[in-house]
Amino acid sequence: MSDDKLPTQSHDAGDGRPPVRAGSGPIAARGPAALAPSASDRDGGGESTIDLRAYWALLVKRRWLVLSVLAGVVALALLITLLTSPRYRATASLQIDRDSVQAMKVEGINNLEGASTPDFLQTQYELLKSRALAERVADQLHLDGAQVERLRATGWWRRLTAVLQPRTETDASDPPDAPEPADPAATLAGAVDLIRHGLTVEPIRNSRLVRVHFDSISPAFSARAANAIAEGFIASAIERRFDASSYATRYLEEQLKLSKARLEESERALVAFALKENIVVTGESGQSLEGQNLGALNAALAAAQDQRILAQSAWNQVQGGGALPAGAIANSILNTLQQQRAQLQAQYQQQLQVFKPDYPSMLQLKSQMSELDRQIDAERAGIRASLKAEYDAAQARENMMIAQLDALRTRALDVDNRSIDYNILRREVDTNRQLYDGLLQRYKEIGVAGGIGSNNISIVDRAHVPTVRYRPNLVFNLGVGLLLGLLCGVAAATVAEFLDDTIKTPEDLEQHLHLAVLGIIPRLRRESVKSALADPRSAFSESYRSARTALQFSTENGAPKVLLVTSASVAEGKSTSALVLARNFAQLGKRVLLIEADMRNPSLHHLLGTRCEAGLSSLLAGTATLSQSVLRTDDERLKVILSGPLPPNPAELLSSNRLVSMLTIAAKTFDQVIIDGPPVLGIADAPILSHLVDGTLLVTRSGQTRVKAARTALKRLLAARTHVIGSLLTYYDAHVAGYEYEYAYSYGAAPRLSRE
Numbered sequence: 001m002s003d004d005k006l007p008t009q010s011h012d013a014g015d016g017r018p019p020v021r022a023g024s025g026p027i028a029a030r031g032p033a034a035l036a037p038s039a040s041d042r043d044g045g046g047e048s049t050i051d052l053r054a055y056w057a058l059l060v061k062r063r064w065l066v067l068s069v070l071a072g073v074v075a076l077a078l079l080i081t082l083l084t085s086p087r088y089r090a091t092a093s094l095q096i097d098r099d100s101v102q103a104m105k106v107e108g109i110n111n112l113e114g115a116s117t118p119d120f121l122q123t124q125y126e127l128l129k130s131r132a133l134a135e136r137v138a139d140q141l142h143l144d145g146a147q148v149e150r151l152r153a154t155g156w157w158r159r160l161t162a163v164l165q166p167r168t169e170t171d172a173s174d175p176p177d178a179p180e181p182a183d184p185a186a187t188l189a190g191a192v193d194l195i196r197h198g199l200t201v202e203p204i205r206n207s208r209l210v211r212v213h214f215d216s217i218s219p220a221f222s223a224r225a226a227n228a229i230a231e232g233f234i235a236s237a238i239e240r241r242f243d244a245s246s247y248a249t250r251y252l253e254e255q256l257k258l259s260k261a262r263l264e265e266s267e268r269a270l271v272a273f274a275l276k277e278n279i280v281v282t283g284e285s286g287q288s289l290e291g292q293n294l295g296a297l298n299a300a301l302a303a304a305q306d307q308r309i310l311a312q313s314a315w316n317q318v319q320g321g322g323a324l325p326a327g328a329i330a331n332s333i334l335n336t337l338q339q340q341r342a343q344l345q346a347q348y349q350q351q352l353q354v355f356k357p358d359y360p361s362m363l364q365l366k367s368q369m370s371e372l373d374r375q376i377d378a379e380r381a382g383i384r385a386s387l388k389a390e391y392d393a394a395q396a397r398e399n400m401m402i403a404q405l406d407a408l409r410t411r412a413l414d415v416d417n418r419s420i421d422y423n424i425l426r427r428e429v430d431t432n433r434q435l436y437d438g439l440l441q442r443y444k445e446i447g448v449a450g451g452i453g454s455n456n457i458s459i460v461d462r463a464h465v466p467t468v469r470y471r472p473n474l475v476f477n478l479g480v481g482l483l484l485g486l487l488c489g490v491a492a493a494t495v496a497e498f499l500d501d502t503i504k505t506p507e508d509l510e511q512h513l514h515l516a517v518l519g520i521i522p523r524l525r526r527e528s529v530k531s532a533l534a535d536p537r538s539a540f541s542e543s544y545r546s547a548r549t550a551l552q553f554s555t556e557n558g559a560p561k562v563l564l565v566t567s568a569s570v571a572e573g574k575s576t577s578a579l580v581l582a583r584n585f586a587q588l589g590k591r592v593l594l595i596e597a598d599m600r601n602p603s604l605h606h607l608l609g610t611r612c613e614a615g616l617s618s619l620l621a622g623t624a625t626l627s628q629s630v631l632r633t634d635d636e637r638l639k640v641i642l643s644g645p646l647p648p649n650p651a652e653l654l655s656s657n658r659l660v661s662m663l664t665i666a667a668k669t670f671d672q673v674i675i676d677g678p679p680v681l682g683i684a685d686a687p688i689l690s691h692l693v694d695g696t697l698l699v700t701r702s703g704q705t706r707v708k709a710a711r712t713a714l715k716r717l718l719a720a721r722t723h724v725i726g727s728l729l730t731y732y733d734a735h736v737a738g739y740e741y742e743y744a745y746s747y748g749a750a751p752r753l754s755r756e
Helices: 026-030 052-061 063-083 120-128 131-141 145-151 156-164 169-173 184-198 219-277 289-319 326-330 334-351 360-418 420-449 474-499 506-513 529-534 539-552 574-587 604-608 616-621 650-654 657-669 685-692 707-719 740-747
Strands: 088-096 199-203 209-216 457-461 517-522 562-567 592-596 630-632 638-641 672-676 695-701 724-732
Touching: 052 063, 052 474, 063 474, 088 219, 120 199, 120 209, 120 219, 131 184, 131 219, 145 184, 184 199, 184 209, 184 219, 209 219, 219 420, 219 457, 289 360, 334 360, 506 517, 506 707, 506 724, 517 539, 529 539, 529 574, 539 574, 539 724, 562 574, 562 657, 562 685, 562 707, 574 592, 574 604, 574 638, 574 672, 574 695, 574 724, 592 604, 592 657, 616 650, 616 657, 650 657, 650 685, 657 672, 657 685, 685 707, 695 707, 707 724
Parallel strands: 517 724, 562 672, 562 695, 592 638, 592 672, 695 724
Antiparallel strands: 088 209, 088 457, 199 209, 630 638
């Protein structure tokens, strides 16, 4: 078939696609998702980790937003600091002891402040901040309404509005209104608020010291107020002590009168009852005579019973033929007689060895021993008789005491029966006497201790007039503003990044579209595309050569013979990419045909700087031949077919069989066919073209193409059974995206160029 005419019927027996479409190889079968790393591969096996480099890249990318917010907050802090009225702080130091020096310990009087309780110091701090003390200080300083108004600090907002809205000359010339009579209650309330607002209590840890600070716009007034607060606090503490002592004295006087009357009445009733019942009570115990005698007799009976038991035990021992008690033998001569008898017996036995028993001396010894035996027996009988007599006497004494005890018990019970009411009256008297004595003792102690207890609060350091302002602190406020501005800037950058759903980095393409990134085209800043391509070592040229290399490995047969370059929307760099890729393939020695298939808003002719009356629309409409539509370029291996006149129905022309025939002839004639297609969204041209080619390259613009738009475009392409081989990221600025260290070396040279 001649090159000048297109066939009217497709030579493809299948679906009308060119016969040069890539087959079903391993990569083609798996689709574009096989070329893109999975989310689990990028995240390190699915483990949730914090990528600090990603956060750093975010901050670098949004650095101007962070710096703008930081500068704004710091400027606001500086403005507030300059507009805030200077305040001066005077400080007085107090020592608050838990126990004051006391000459007498009177419970409830000298310890009125509860110094032993754990919350004693906290109570003192709250008393320092009390309204009563503030009223005392305001009265001591003689504050009037004019002084209070003059000492009030003007807020920074009011000062700012006063600067922005100054009074006019008419207002300044108006005579001031006559001052209204001051309300004493309102003046006092304003003075109290001024004192309480400027007061700050600062306890010193692990000590009994407390610092009393007072802040105001007047250094002298700050010192006066701090000293007045310390002195007023000491005076109020002393007054509370004397008030408590006076109240206790008056209360005890009233109670003493009542207690004395009750005691006298109860004593009279007790004496009258004792006279009536003839009850005599002696001793402090209040026991009757019968009761006292009964107790003494009972004790004597117990002693008599003990003696009787001892005498009976001794007699029973002797009466039964037992040995004599040791005590009874010790008080007799029985031991002496027994010793003499033993000595005579020993002498007799000794002389018996020499003399015979009838010898006169022997008979004499025997006679002496017999006499001693008689005396021993008589002594033993006497001891037995003594024990018997002692036992009988103890028994008789016990019986007599038992009889007396029975009689006395009867009389004591009668007296006790008559003393029940007496004891009741006597207990009442004792109770009233104890109450009266206790109240009298407390009354005397309060009278003595009321004037000798010293105060437990003292001034350690008095306040001096400050020479340096306390607030506002310029360095501190700027530091806070810097920190707050940095936090707000980071938060603003995070929110902006969260709300920004555009594709910015290659990782975004892989994560959201699951497409292989075949090329990353840097953004040109100061150069045009033509000047950037003129330098073969520029980052722009190198990036497209890298994309050409990636296309050669995109399928098992190399680069797709017929390649469609499209994008989700307009102005994403697809026409430039198609032209540069075509030139790069031509540099490899291939015959390349570049077709401008965007017949709605063509732009390729602007890049080439040429126009042609006949183009793709003319070719598909049958008004021009293929040879008439193909244009030469400065490269002999690169031919171009422009879009031609804009037709009213581009989709119908692209759906005709003439396009299929033209692509078939082009695939046979040229080594590479690249189609600069229209955008995918909004029109049906791109899906029609993608169905007829071997592979589609989706171009996305960094920072402009939204994720939703890219997903929708990819979905439309896949619905048309398109083989999307990958994506191309254009207008990528590694410095703006925050990945300059990661991608800068892939460009060969510094990527900070300009692009028209």
